[in-house]
Amino acid sequence: MKIYFDKLYRYDRLQEPAGIALPFKEGELKSADRIAITQNGRKCMVQPKITSKHPDGSIRYLYVDFLADIPANKGAVLEFEKESDGKYEEKGVSVTQTEQGLRVDTGCVTFTVNNNSQNIFETLDDGRKHYTAQNFEGPYLKDDMGLYDINIGEWKIIDAGPVKCVIRAKGSNILNNKKVDFEITLTSYAAKSWIDVSYRIINTTYDELHIKSLVFYAKPDETVTASDDLFDMHINMGNDSTGCGDVLTDNSKENGPVYHTRGTGELEMISGKAPVSNVRTLVGSSNYKTDFYIGRDGVQVNKIIDDAYLVKEANEHFAEVFYGTFLADYTDGNDGLCITVYQAQQNYPKAVKAYDGGVAVMLVPEDIGNVVMQSGMAKEQRFLMHFHEPDMQMWELDNRSTIYQMPDRPCIAPEEFKKAEVCMDVFPEHLVNEVEIALIARADNHSRCYGMLNWGDSIDMGYTLQGRGGGKPVWSNNEYDYPHSCALMYARTGIRRFLDYLIVSAKHQMDVDVCHYSKNPLRIGGQWEHTAGHCKNGIMVCSHEWVEGVIDYYHFTGDERGLETAISIGDNILRLLDTPMYAKPGEANARETGWALRALVALYVETRDEKWLAKCEWIIDSFKIWEEEYGNWLAPYTDNTLIRVGFMISVAAGSVMRYYRVFPREDIKQMLIRAIDDIVENCTLDNGLFYYKELPSLSRNGNNTLLLESLAIAYELTGDKKYLEYGFKTFETNINNTGRAGVGSKKVIDDAVIVSGDSTKGFAQSFIPLVTYYKALGDTGLINNVKLY
Structure with a gap:
């Protein structure tokens, strides 16, 4: 391979x-x-x-x-x-237990962490300088009530080397009787002088948490008083009208104490004007060439990212892959420390500063932006601590900082996923350029929503305009399992950005879309349905809880929190299925238990834990009873109507089919064929499309791709090509009317900067139906019968 x-x-x-x-x-x-x-x-x-x-x-x-x-x-x-002697020459990173906690040695940096402490590091040595706990403070949380104390619990080894070491501890921010939990994860690598710090704050209160500030300090001297004051730099280079970062400067006659330059061309000359022997400070941000402020004699320099900054800054990147970098560096004659905040622009508000007191990393700067975490909400943020020699060039710091933002991501050929048969077969033998172009465009053409609690999600304008948010934007909350569609798209193409889409959206789902704390046991560990404020006044129902994408995230990153999140969502689904809403077959629509079945089957395939199967069999039996009682899988709508909703029946069919592929049974096969025959017979319009819903007031032209998956399923079960013919018009309409991704307009809504584009729901809902139907058309030769522009 x-x-x-x-x-x-x-x-x-x-x-x-x-x-x-x-x-x-x-x-x-x-x-x-x-x-x-x-x-x-x-x-x-x-x-x-x-x-x-x-x-x-x-x-x-x-x-x-x-x-x-x-x-x-x-x-x-x-x-x-697959088979070798497994030997390599280099010495790897090691982690060992100590009486107080853990000791990590990368070969370049050695550090210790203590259990039940108030500081992340107890000691740290990079070969040039010995640091103690007092050199590192925070991250300190402050809200309207004041500044919280920190208590870090027991450190645990997650991954023990030799390539990388991951250790993690849970802790609490404590103020009077109020306790806000957090997790800290430290990742270090063999023979590397940097440490990746993850700080995940969790609102473990029953009230909103209004974060006033959240700041980490690295100080060169234990006696220095940490400071988070900021000021405008008041230096203007002029507009970069080309968008290429090529506005020139000339610092040759400047005497400081602050130098401003864009790109690396002047850095060597400035280093002579701001020698590290007298303390050099530096901050930088980029989306093209990095924009630097460099201070002489320890003078303060800082960078701030807020909504006004983002709205005015031009950027053409797909921001899940890369927006730019955001760094601060303090270097003196003994040592240097450069700290980079990961995806700072995407997770604004952010600020960094370097001054004679070291580096301040403001994950939430005071009086900038408005970060309000709802009860049970979590948010992970990361930064890289790069310890370096005093004579390391500034361009080298910028280089490592940028690589942290956009790391090299290796890939394998899509054929390897197809051969392995580890995922749904989304690998057509006959590729059609028009279809491939449309699928890529659908994956790319989604809105990017910046903001610490918004990044990785998108606003659904359909729900918003319907008024479902009470006048506020409705967040899609990864509806229809957007991360899973991204994972499958990556597997079938090998295109790197689809993996980045998966990682960003899954991280948001694990943090913001899942309830981590509640008085209500029916909410703990579950996923919120699309709503305003991500979870504010939200509900949890089985039709809007997804696990396949976070399981994919686990496979593609090795981060076990993906699997842990999937299991917590599955446990929540099991609790919900025991409530009266699902007690009588037919009382809930077909997609409710359909989506539940899909999640539980995925968890069984992943874990082989039979606890997931009891409810799977119960759902299959309920579908059989449902069909017997009503004649078909009809859904309650008004108090006196039961109607066919083709796309909801298709959700149920797709989920039952996933169970059938693991546990094939003739009775399930025939039930599926009858359900899809009912769609074909009753939901088809004369123009070749399917109607939206079965009422005179709702039987408008439908364009929902979910019905295409049902047709592909019927073909898979019977081998009869006639089922595919019913989907020609729906397939043509969707492929031919796909938009093209590009740079969209930006606007500020509450705590978000919204870059225009579709809701992620559009791709998530359509990808699997389109690609499975597309594959079936290719297998049968019917692809030549559809009209593609």
Whole structure:
């Protein structure tokens, strides 16, 4: 199996940490003990993690962290081997238990963490300077009640090397009787002098949490008083009308104490004017070339990101992949520390500053923006602490900072996923350019919504205009499992940005869309339905809880929180299914228990835990009773009507089919065929489309792609091509009317900067139906019968 790195950066990356998910067919790989990744005949340091197994116990998904040499301005091809001697020469990162906590040694940085402490680090040594707990403060939480104290609990080892070490601790922010929990995760790599810090705050109160500030300080001297004051820099280089970051400056005659430049061209000259022996301070941000403020003699420089800044700044990137970087550096004659905030613009408000007291990282700056976390909401934010030599060039700091924002992401050929049969078959043998172009456009053409609590989600204007948010925007909350569609799109194309879409949206779902704290046991661990404020006044129902995307996230990143979130959502679904709403078949519409069945089947396939099966069998039986009682899968609408809703029946059919593929039974097969026959017979309009819903007031032209999945299912079950013919017009209309992604307009709504585009619901709802129907058309040759522009 070949592993590919795309061409990316202009400088070599030697022994660069990377990770990849590798799929395997059942029985192909029994153990990861002897695997290897080789580059030019040399074995790379590897760290495998089995994330999923087949029923026979063989490996289904393997996530491998490894170190690779990636050449400047070129791609690279490596080889995966299932059997080797497993040896490599380098010494890896190690983690050991101490009496008080843990000790981590990367070979470049050694640090200790203590249980039940008030500081992240107890000691840290980078070979040039010895730091103590007093050199690092926070992150400190402040709200309208005041500044919270910090209590960090017991540190646990998540991944133990040799390529990377991950340790995690839970803690609490405490003020009087109020307690707001958090998680801190530290990730470090073999022979690297940087530490990736993740801080995940969780509103474990029953009230809104109005965050006034959330700040981390790194100080060169224990006696320094930390400060988070900010000021306008009042330096203007002029507009960059080309959008290429090429506005020139001339600092040759400037005497400071602050120098302003864009790009790296003047950095060497400025370094002579701002020597590190007298303390050099630096902040920078970018989306093209980095815009630097550099201070001499420890003078303060800072950068601020708020909504006004984002609205005025031009940017053409797909921001899930990259927007720009955001860094602050303090360097003196002894040592240097550069801290980069990950996706700061996307998660505004943010600020960084460097001054004679070190570096302040403001995950929420005071009096900038308005961050209000609802009860039970969580939010993870990350920053990279890069300890470096005093003589490291400023362009090198900028380079590592930018790579942190957009790391090299290796991939494998889509054929490997198809051969492994680990996911739904979304791999047509006959590719049609018009369809491929439309699918990519649908995946790309979604709104990007910036804001600390909004990034990874999108506003659904249909729901908003209907008034479902009471005049406020309605957030889609990953409806129809947008992360899962992104994962499948990535598997079938190998296009890197679809993996980034998956990661960003799944992280949002795990944090904001899931309830982490509540008085109501029917909410704990569950996912909120689309609503205003993400969860404000929201409800939880089985038709709007999804697990496949966060399971995909687990496979593709190795982050076990994805699987933990999926299990928590599944447990919530089980509790909801025991409520009176679902007690009588037919009282809820077909998609309610349909989506529940889809989630529970996915959890069984992933975990092989039979606790998920009891409700699966109960749902299958309820569908049979439903059909017997009403004649078909009809849905309650008005008090005196039961109607056909084709797309809801299709959700149910798709979910039952997922169960059937794991547990094939003739009675289930025939029930599915009858349900789809009913759609074809009763929901088809003379113009070739299907109607929306079965009432005179609702039987308008429908364009919902979910019915295409039902037709593809009927073909899969019967081999009869006639089912596919009913979908020609719906398929043509959707493919031919797909928009094209581009830069959209921006506007500020509450705590979000909205870049125009479709709701992520559009792609999430349509992708699987379109691609499975498209594959069936290709398999039968009927693709030649549809009219594509």
